[in-house]
Amino acid sequence: MAKEVKLVGFWASPYVYRVEWALKLKGIDYEYLEEDIINKSTRLLELNPVHKKVPVLVHGQKVIPESCVILEYIDETWEQNPLLPKDPHERAVARFWAKYGDEKLLRPSWKAMWSIGEDKEKAIEESIEALEKIEGELKGKKLFGGEGIGYLDLALGWIPYWLPVEEEVGGMQILQEEKFPAITAWMNKFLSHPMIKETLPPRAETLVYFKKRGETFYNRYYLKEKEN
Numbered sequence: 001m002a003k004e005v006k007l008v009g010f011w012a013s014p015y016v017y018r019v020e021w022a023l024k025l026k027g028i029d030y031e032y033l034e035e036d037i038i039n040k041s042t043r044l045l046e047l048n049p050v051h052k053k054v055p056v057l058v059h060g061q062k063v064i065p066e067s068c069v070i071l072e073y074i075d076e077t078w079e080q081n082p083l084l085p086k087d088p089h090e091r092a093v094a095r096f097w098a099k100y101g102d103e104k105l106l107r108p109s110w111k112a113m114w115s116i117g118e119d120k121e122k123a124i125e126e127s128i129e130a131l132e133k134i135e136g137e138l139k140g141k142k143l144f145g146g147e148g149i150g151y152l153d154l155a156l157g158w159i160p161y162w163l164p165v166e167e168e169v170g171g172m173q174i175l176q177e178e179k180f181p182a183i184t185a186w187m188n189k190f191l192s193h194p195m196i197k198e199t200l201p202p203r204a205e206t207l208v209y210f211k212k213r214g215e216t217f218y219n220r221y222y223l224k225e226k227e228n
């Protein structure tokens with residue numbers, strides 16, 4: 001019988017794992033549907049006609065795109081193991097940092113991986129600056145969510161696994177243990193969680209995939225940008 005909850009995803013996408021982790025933490029039974037994000041299926045184009053991206057959550061007849069929007073939907077629909085704090089201000093703070101992480105760290109660190117020269121240096125600098133701010137927010141806490149993994153841990157949960165991959169592929173250093181002790185401790189704690197450990201893809205495959213994607217981006221966008 002078809003499952004009521006379906007997740008359309010892609011195995012190497014940091015955005016998709018946020019949702020998988022949330023579903024698992026809530027103990028929700030779901031069907032995972034793998035998407036080819038290069039040759040997108042009509043299923044994806046119909047489910048997410050606006051952005052045409054994964055993840056997409058399908059709950060019965062309801063379709064929800066955008067990973068952080070999905071996290072909130074999951075948290076409001078299934079109340080067990082809450083992800084967001086109860087207090088409205090704390091909720092706002094968690095949402096603020098989730099958005100900050102996407103805009104100020106995820107994007108520049110991705111760009112740093114495939115650009116060169118001054119552009120790469122600038123993107124690395126931006127990423128380090130963002131990490132400094134996140135370090136300040138985390139100081140004194142083991143997890144962003146307090147005792148257990150919460151919304152912000154999931155939203156930033158790409159950092160412990162994907163950022164070191166980006167560093168290796170891009171031949172660069174962004175994370176530094178001495179500079180970011182709170183983030184380093186949080187990364188280790190997050191990665192040692194049995195459910196997180198179990199769900200992450202094999203590192204070697206992710207490295208190969210990111211190298212390929214990095215080249216595509218470099219050729220397709222970066223060189224073109226430079227020509228114009």
Ligand SMILES: N[C@@H](CCC(=O)N[C@@H](CS)C(=O)NCC(=O)O)C(=O)O
Nearest residue numbers: 013014015037053054055066067068
């Ligand atoms: N803001 C979106 C970003 C999702 C996203 O960028 N997904 C990538 C996979 S990592 C994708 O589907 N890319 C396809 C494309 O860009 O055409 C979210 O949080 O869900």
